[in-house]
Amino acid sequence: MPAWKWRTFPVFFAFAAGGFAGLYMGIFSAESSGFFVFASAFWAVLLGLGFSRFTTRWIMSRQWARRRAATRRRGR
Numbered sequence: 885m886p887a888w889k890w891r892t893f894p895v896f897f898a899f900a901a902g903g904f905a906g907l908y909m910g911i912f913s914a915e916s917s918g919f920f921v922f923a924s925a926f927w928a929v930l931l932g933l934g935f936s937r938f939t940t941r942w943i944m945s946r947q948w949a950r951r952r953a954a955t956r957r958r959g960r
Contacts (some may be wrong), residue, residue: 897937901934904927907924
């Protein structure tokens with residue numbers, strides 16, 4: 885079997901989407917608490933990072949935006 889690359893975007897996105905969906909499926913079995921608020925914020929941030937990367941790559945593929953050149957720091 886080939887070596888699996890765990891640090892790739894599809895793995896991250898599946899992890900974030902699965903955690904977010906699993907958390908909200910658990911709403912039906914648990915009452916809201918401080919931990920629930922923290923956990924939902926954590927999964928929402930991970931899912932938001934995944935969606936932002938997905939949409940950025942989509943915008944770049946359509947050539948609606950161009951990649952910026954790296955800025956050089958002065959004094960070095």
